[in-house]
Amino acid sequence: MIRFEQVGKVYPDGTSAVDGLSFEVAEGELVTLVGPSGCGKTTTMMMVNRLIEPSSGRILVDGEDISGVDPVKLRRRIGYVIQQVGLFPHRTVLDNTATVPALVGWKRARARERAAELLDLVGLDPKTYGSRYPAQLSGGQRQRVGVARALAADPPVLLMDEPFGAVDPVVRERLQNEFLSLQATVRKTVLMVTHDIEEAVRMGDRIAVYGAGRIEQFDTPGAVLGSPATPYVAEFVGADRGLKRLSVTTIEPDDLEEPPVARLDEPVAAAAARLGGTGARWAVVLNGEGDLHGWVAADALWIAGEHGTVGELARRMDAWVPVGAPLKQAFSEMLQHDAGWVAVLDGSRFLGVLTPAKLHEALRRSVDADARGVGRDEVRFDSVADA
Numbered sequence: 001m002i003r004f005e006q007v008g009k010v011y012p013d014g015t016s017a018v019d020g021l022s023f024e025v026a027e028g029e030l031v032t033l034v035g036p037s038g039c040g041k042t043t044t045m046m047m048v049n050r051l052i053e054p055s056s057g058r059i060l061v062d063g064e065d066i067s068g069v070d071p072v073k074l075r076r077r078i079g080y081v082i083q084q085v086g087l088f089p090h091r092t093v094l095d096n097t098a099t100v101p102a103l104v105g106w107k108r109a110r111a112r113e114r115a116a117e118l119l120d121l122v123g124l125d126p127k128t129y130g131s132r133y134p135a136q137l138s139g140g141q142r143q144r145v146g147v148a149r150a151l152a153a154d155p156p157v158l159l160m161d162e163p164f165g166a167v168d169p170v171v172r173e174r175l176q177n178e179f180l181s182l183q184a185t186v187r188k189t190v191l192m193v194t195h196d197i198e199e200a201v202r203m204g205d206r207i208a209v210y211g212a213g214r215i216e217q218f219d220t221p222g223a224v225l226g227s228p229a230t231p232y233v234a235e236f237v238g239a240d241r242g243l244k245r246l247s248v249t250t251i252e253p254d255d256l257e258e259p260p261v262a263r264l265d266e267p268v269a270a271a272a273a274r275l276g277g278t279g280a281r282w283a284v285v286l287n288g289e290g291d292l293h294g295w296v297a298a299d300a301l302w303i304a305g306e307h308g309t310v311g312e313l314a315r316r317m318d319a320w321v322p323v324g325a326p327l328k329q330a331f332s333e334m335l336q337h338d339a340g341w342v343a344v345l346d347g348s349r350f351l352g353v354l355t356p357a358k359l360h361e362a363l364r365r366s367v368d369a370d371a372r373g374v375g376r377d378e379v380r381f382d383s384v385a386d387a
């Protein structure tokens with residue numbers, strides 16, 4: 001979708017910003033450009049919408065060499081989100097969002113209708129926020145308007161330059177998550193600049209790690225963290241890259257332990273007998289629909305003896321994550337709820353639990369899979385000790 005062929009840029013004062021850039025962003029893919037200040041990320045991005053012209057090489061968008069495309073027409077196909085957002089202060093949020101559709105000649109009513117849809121999509125109720133002015137929004141809300149505005153004319157390509165850079169870390173993480181779920185539905189081809197390796201690995205399907213003016217490694221987050229191509233990349237991704245891996249390794253059904261299960265309405269005696277055979281010290285408790293309710297301690301069942309139902313002894317368990325979530329989320333849930341395990345659900349269906357030992361094993365399998373260039377499901381450890 002976006003293709004760089006041996007692209008270089010030398011500024012008029014002789015500064016060589018980038019040199020010999022060749023890479024491709026596939027349709028619907030999100031590629032992050034990450035690297036220290038001044039390494040040429042913004043220059044790379046601004047060449048795609050012709051705000052900067054390359055000195056050598058060529059750039060193709062959708063198979064077409066953009067040097068022959070009228071820049072104004074080109075920019076209509078390319079949404080642009082920048083850190084300072086650049087909203088018009090004297091226009092309402094709705095009119096700001098409707099800017100590009102209005103520019104490309106949509107009728108006012110249709111442009112505003114579309115703008116309202118987009119505001120809704122980025123989590124801003126158009127009824128509440130549509131008539132406000134940018135100064136009446138928080139930094140995070142302004143950032144959302146920036147994203148809504150860039151998407152308003154439904155461009156196939158989105159360029160984002162430090163789009164979440166101006167907000168505090170908590171809001172930033174929320175905006176990142178929101179954007180990822182939005183991207184899962186809109187599937188734009190996205191080029192995103194960041195200087196933050198955490199953001200790059202969280203957001204990118206693939207990452208381009210920049211050294212001075214050139215790409216040192218272009219690969220998936222897992223590969224960049226697991227097998228840095230050069231000492232420079234290893235240093236840039238940091239000594240704690242194993243920890244960062246938690247963000248990019250997802251929880252698979254294979255990673256889970258299957259603890260004994262009891263039902264809320266089950267007699268205590270039946271549950272106790274079943275647990276007795278396994279030696280387990282607790283069981284997961286599900287409700288009548290098979291959804292997670294909580295857990296019950298084996299001790300509590302023994303003490304209750306013949307009386308009552310599991311429901312009377314069960315405790316709620318709020319530590320859960322959806323299957324496919326990053327390991328980091330599971331770890332964070334464990335810490336937040338001070339729990340030794342988290343339940344993993346598929347929708348509301350209980351699949352199993354993730355324990356610290358299983359989490360470690362999943363992480364090691366992913367490292368091993370990357371090192372061997374195979375899928376994670378092909379890596380097996382016989383026991384945690386092997387891992």
Ligand SMILES: Nc1ncnc2c1ncn2[C@@H]1O[C@H](COP(=O)(O)OP(=O)(O)OP(=O)(O)O)[C@@H](O)[C@H]1O
Nearest residue numbers: 011013015017036037038039040041042043044195
């Ligand atoms: N108009 C210009 N004239 C001369 N040099 C420039 C110009 N714009 C950028 N540069 C230089 O080109 C190099 C790359 O700049 P660029 O803005 O692309 O880097 P960056 O990786 O986006 O940095 P940052 O993260 O700080 O925004 C830098 O050395 C910068 O000083």
